Amino acid sequence: MNDSTDFDVIVIGAGAVGENVADRVVRAGLSAALIEAELVGGECSYWACMPSKALLRPGTALKAALGVAGSREAVTGPLDVEQVLDRRDKFASHWDDSSQAEWVKDSGITLVRGTARLTGERSVAVRHDDDVTPLTARVAVVLATGSTPTIPPIEGLDTVEYWGTREATSAPQVPTSLVVLGGGVAGTELAQAFARLGSAVTIIARSGLLSTYPAPASRLVRQGLEGDGIDIRTDTATESVKQQDNGSVTVHLEGGETVTAEKLLVSTGRQPALTKLGLEDFGLDPKKLVIDPSGRVQGVDWLYAVGDAAGKVLLTHQGKYEARITGSAIAARAAGSLGDTVEDWSDYAASADQYAVPQVVFTDPEIAMAGRTLKQAQDAGLNVSETSLEIAVAGSALHSDGYQGWAQMVVDEDRKVLVGMTFAGPDVAELLHAATIAIAGEVPLNRLWHAVPAYPTISEVWLRLLEKYGL
Ligand SMILES: Cc1cc2nc3c(=O)[nH]c(=O)nc-3n(C[C@H](O)[C@H](O)[C@H](O)COP(=O)(O)OP(=O)(O)OC[C@H]3O[C@@H](n4cnc5c(N)ncnc54)[C@H](O)[C@@H]3O)c2cc1C
Numbered sequence: 041m042n043d044s045t046d047f048d049v050i051v052i053g054a055g056a057v058g059e060n061v062a063d064r065v066v067r068a069g070l071s072a073a074l075i076e077a078e079l080v081g082g083e084c085s086y087w088a089c090m091p092s093k094a095l096l097r098p099g100t101a102l103k104a105a106l107g108v109a110g111s112r113e114a115v116t117g118p119l120d121v122e123q124v125l126d127r128r129d130k131f132a133s134h135w136d137d138s139s140q141a142e143w144v145k146d147s148g149i150t151l152v153r154g155t156a157r158l159t160g161e162r163s164v165a166v167r168h169d170d171d172v173t174p175l176t177a178r179v180a181v182v183l184a185t186g187s188t189p190t191i192p193p194i195e196g197l198d199t200v201e202y203w204g205t206r207e208a209t210s211a212p213q214v215p216t217s218l219v220v221l222g223g224g225v226a227g228t229e230l231a232q233a234f235a236r237l238g239s240a241v242t243i244i245a246r247s248g249l250l251s252t253y254p255a256p257a258s259r260l261v262r263q264g265l266e267g268d269g270i271d272i273r274t275d276t277a278t279e280s281v282k283q284q285d286n287g288s289v290t291v292h293l294e295g296g297e298t299v300t301a302e303k304l305l306v307s308t309g310r311q312p313a314l315t316k317l318g319l320e321d322f323g324l325d326p327k328k329l330v331i332d333p334s335g336r337v338q339g340v341d342w343l344y345a346v347g348d349a350a351g352k353v354l355l356t357h358q359g360k361y362e363a364r365i366t367g368s369a370i371a372a373r374a375a376g377s378l379g380d381t382v383e384d385w386s387d388y389a390a391s392a393d394q395y396a397v398p399q400v401v402f403t404d405p406e407i408a409m410a411g412r413t414l415k416q417a418q419d420a421g422l423n424v425s426e427t428s429l430e431i432a433v434a435g436s437a438l439h440s441d442g443y444q445g446w447a448q449m450v451v452d453e454d455r456k457v458l459v460g461m462t463f464a465g466p467d468v469a470e471l472l473h474a475a476t477i478a479i480a481g482e483v484p485l486n487r488l489w490h491a492v493p494a495y496p497t498i499s500e501v502w503l504r505l506l507e508k509y510g511l
């Protein structure tokens with residue numbers, strides 16, 4: 041750290057999102073301090089996206105080889121667990137942030153290690169061990185503090201040892217059995233990763249499995265998980281949990297049934313990490329901030345929030361997008377070229393957060409979705425139609441024997457543009473960006489008709505959907 045305590049911009053939280061805001065403002069000629077309490081790189085690098093995908097990928101690759109006659113016969117054994125965990129460790133940089141800290145320094149950003157709290161207008165105190173360093177920002181303070189797990193009020197949970205997603209993604213060994221509480225994205229991905237690494241896995245979901253996605257897509261994932269031997273209990277409430285003498289955990293379900301496993305994973309959602317920042321002193325609610333499309337916090341014109349902390353979309357790529365937008369808005373306001381209001385879809389408004397978010401569930405099969413589901417579009421008052429079909433094209437037949445997939449297109453009938461797209465099936469994630477472009481670009485359907493998918497690829501499903509729609 042250099043000795044300066046006065047910067048143009050202070051960014052609290054050096055996750056992927058905080059790093060990107062700091063980089064953006066420095067590139068625009070401003071100075072920036074980036075404050076981090078734990079590891080530079082944040083959740084995604086060490087305990088979320090990277091290690092979870094590294095745990096999943098070998099199982100998906102093995103299943104792909106088993107799905108094609110010829111390569112199937114060449115597979116002679118199960119996953120090599122030690123190799124999988126070693127590779128995961130490399131993707132998590134062995135939980136060492138020195139290369140990311142080096143990048144921060146090389147980018148001209150000042151890294152300050154410690155826990156930050158707002159102490160006044162544009163003022164922050166950073167506590168590191170017993171030292172407290174006061175910092176001031178001439179222009180703006182940005183909250184990029186991420187999110188923390190939501191822990192459900194289940195009797196006994198505070199008395200047992202359980203895994204959160206951090207412990208699961210960094211697990212040094214594979215447990216013989218695992219019970220997963222929560223049927224959301226984190227729960228299903230990690231359930232499949234551990235099942236394929238040899239754990240006997242049970243998922244307990246209060247409602248459905250991946251219930252925010254279109255039902256045919258979630259059903260395909262459920263079939264895939266069941267094919268891996270996962271016991272899935274949906275619409276099942278958990279009454280209490282208890283640790284056994286041998287360390288295993290028993291989950292007592294509504295109706296009297298119990299499930300016992302070596303490890304319990306609680307993956308029941310996340311919430312913005314906004315407590316202990318002193319927000320109350322500025323009349324703000326630390327449960328959720330109201331922010332404008334440039335990321336500025338309502339009522340405090342020097343304060344911004346991005347990424348998970350902003351609470352709009354809890355995804356790395358979307359948080360980094362917000363970081364680029366907010367960084368540009370801060371720099372433009374510092375230069376006097378941007379006022380209080382920002383235009384939708386301009387360089388200073390994170391409009392895609394509302395209309396064109398891409399998201400992937402990295403199970404096998406995958407779900408890849410961009411924009412709105414039919415229900416979300418209807419709830420937003422749009423006059424929409426839906427067209428859906430099974431993915432059965434030359435590209436999918438070649439991809440694997442017995443390929444099963446599903447796709448859905450949601451069209452705004454008043455404007456004749458795509459507002460939502462969902463694909464489910466093996467390797468559909470790579471189809472997604474075309475949908476994101478069509479939605480964000482509001483490409484008219486009669487022009488999309490001229491975007492010809494290459495033969496023989498799974499993307500031919502685009503053509504089938506447009507034909508079924510009536511083009
Ligand atoms: C298991 C799992 C898998 C996931 N997989 C994916 C995926 O595949 N793709 C995807 O897009 N998203 C995924 N996500 C979501 C993704 O991890 C988050 O959206 C992303 O990490 C948010 O980045 P962020 O920078 O906003 O927050 P974080 O990465 O949480 O970073 C915030 C940083 O702020 C620091 N901090 C907090 N408070 C203070 C303070 N007061 N002072 C100083 N520092 C502070 C923290 O230590 C942390 O390093 C996954 C999440 C989980 C849990």
Ligand SMILES: NC(=O)c1ccc[n+]([C@@H]2O[C@H](COP(=O)([O-])OP(=O)(O)OC[C@H]3O[C@@H](n4cnc5c(N)ncnc54)[C@H](O)[C@@H]3O)[C@@H](O)[C@H]2O)c1
Nearest residue numbers: 192222223224225226227246307308309310354400401402
């Ligand atoms: N591939 C990806 O992009 C990816 C992967 C993992 C996580 N994430 C992100 O991380 C965030 C957190 O993931 P998550 O799966 O924890 O959250 P989530 O919100 O996706 O799912 C949480 C699930 O837990 C359930 N639940 C809540 N309380 C419960 C209880 N008492 N008992 C049983 N179930 C209960 C909810 O009904 C929901 O299905 C998500 O917002 C997601 O965006 C993304």
